[in-house]
Amino acid sequence: MKKTSSNEYLHSWYLLVLTILSLIFLFINQEIFLNIFLVFVVFCFYFKNGLSVKRFLYVFFFSFSIFLLSVIYPAKDLRSGEIIQFFNIAFYRTSIDHAATSMVKLFLISFLSMTSGAVIDYTKVVLYLIVHKGLKLFWGYPFLLAMNSIALFKVEFERIRINAKFRNLPKLDQFSVFFPLLVFAIRHSQRGALSLVTRGLNDQKSFYFSYAVSDLDKFRYKIFLLIFLILIGIAVFGGKVIL
């Protein structure tokens, strides 16, 4: 019996699928309350999978900043109608309504795109695809290597930036901080590829962890699918879907 690599509430593969489905739904459905409900359902899954409230707040403040911009600098065609005074500043009601709708839409899409990366374990997704869905090792592993080097890139870039500061590089040469990063990327990929080869990566390899989806994962995913289908039904019969 193979072991599972982590204790996720819902397998990362399913999280990825439900995120993609939800994003498609958000793009084609114009009924905002259905969108809010769907994202709430996704939020519950993300939250159970370990999403921190902090990230949720990041997305909220990002969307709110766009709301403020839209209200303070409204588009020309929104500068009409009723005027509301707030702290002795005049705002157009039309622009507030428009900004609020935009903020909600932006929040919903940003929530999915900005927080999914934190909860979906892409290593597990790639390994699931390799082990259970026949993804070729020689595609999967370089992809895995590239993804996992992002953390190293961040650290290296920070080091390079700090070194540029310590060396007091001339202003024009400050741009050359990208040169060592590029060299690092090329050399890291070269060494990583060599590591894969010299450590014996081959088609017949076994896996210690199973990376499989459990029955509980399937059950939870089916619940999501059921909710998703109901929402599609309401959206289609409500006539708010753009195709």
Added chain:
Amino acid sequence: MFEIGPFEYQFKKNAKKIFTNHNIIIKEKEFVLITGPSGAGKSTLLSILKGIIPQFTSGKLSGEIHYKGKPLDGEYFNQNLKEILYLFQNPFSQLIYPSVPEEFFFTMENFNFTSEQMDQKKEEFKSHFDVESFWHRKTSELSHGECQRLVLASLLAIDPQVLLLDEPTAFLDPIARANFYEWLKNMKGLQTIIVVDHHLNEILPLADKVLIVGLNGEISQSSQRLSDEQKKMIEIVPFDIGIPLKNLIVPCKESVSLELSQVCFHYLGQKSLLNEISLKLTAGEVLVIKGVNGKGKSTLLKIIAGLIRPKSGKVSVMKNSKLIHYKNYFKEVGFVFQNPESHFFYDTIEEELKAFENLEDFEKLSGIFLKDVDFLRSPFLLSEGEKRRLSILMTMMMNKSIFLFDEPTFGQDQESISLIREMIIHLKAMGKVQILISHDDKFIESLSASAFELVEGHLEKVS
């Protein structure tokens, strides 16, 4: 087992060669030490023995090198995968996974070990290289030493016949290093071990054969006993730079001091790393910090450099009794990171050094730091040891008052260590404050500096 006939390898035209005019035989289960000056081509020789050169690298290899009577490249490369394993000099470049357990099992998985076999190996190695202490961490959070232990454990778990180890102890603390040599001693006679290492005092008694790669790239064979000339490579001796350094290093005219009071630090969501650290250094003082891998030595240097802020306590840098804001520490501090490549910004070594090129003496000094190196070469193409020396040289030449060195002697031969020591002594005479992290006891001793050990987040004086 290995028959190395007369051969020659050159990466590109006019580049340094590595060659031998003799026949060198490495027998089964022999312990071979490869030594020689930094940048001579020791890692290249290991790559040739693994078959990476010429299989995956450009360059011209002429001559015959055989393993069990067959070449190492082409179809034979795959046949030898399980038999010959190679630990790279930079362990981070061998990492595949973000989690430690998956990384540990990776090599075994590639050779179809069963779960039961892997579990057995896990138990064996978890305690052996103290892998257990970082089993639940992310690989990107590991220190160099921890990363080296992890990759080594992963490779050794498949019981290879030949082990090619490129400076396996470079980043290990003294305890881990002693354990590793003890383990090597036990492994001797069970596997063929070919190791590049600069800790000759410890490794030489284990070696059946010594291959010396000279600065001109020539490989010569020696017995366990080294000649007097070769023995010089072991000792740290006063190094005559022969250049008046007073023209190069600007003395500190202002009085500088560095003070840490009750500094505490921990990474988000992790246990305390540094606890109430207090110290004071004034002009011309040198302090060495030792300690086990992953215990916060590099973090302490980053706090001193103003790169991260302590959770509590205070770091103060004073110049002429005037407190300097931490955001301006970079004007006073020179920092040599563990990873030398992040110090380079230009296409050639010459461009890297252009800030100092008006000084003739500086060019001479650069020539001493980087012997036989074409300054029109890319600094990224230097050997690991040469890169490190270049990063040290560039930092030392900056007009700073405080210098922080993270493992300055890693990958250096004894002559280079002597040179670095000499430079540190000169900086000291010029009134610079210096803090070094080092695991090299002989080097620390030779500096006659105050040494502290970071134990459980506290700095304890070492006699």
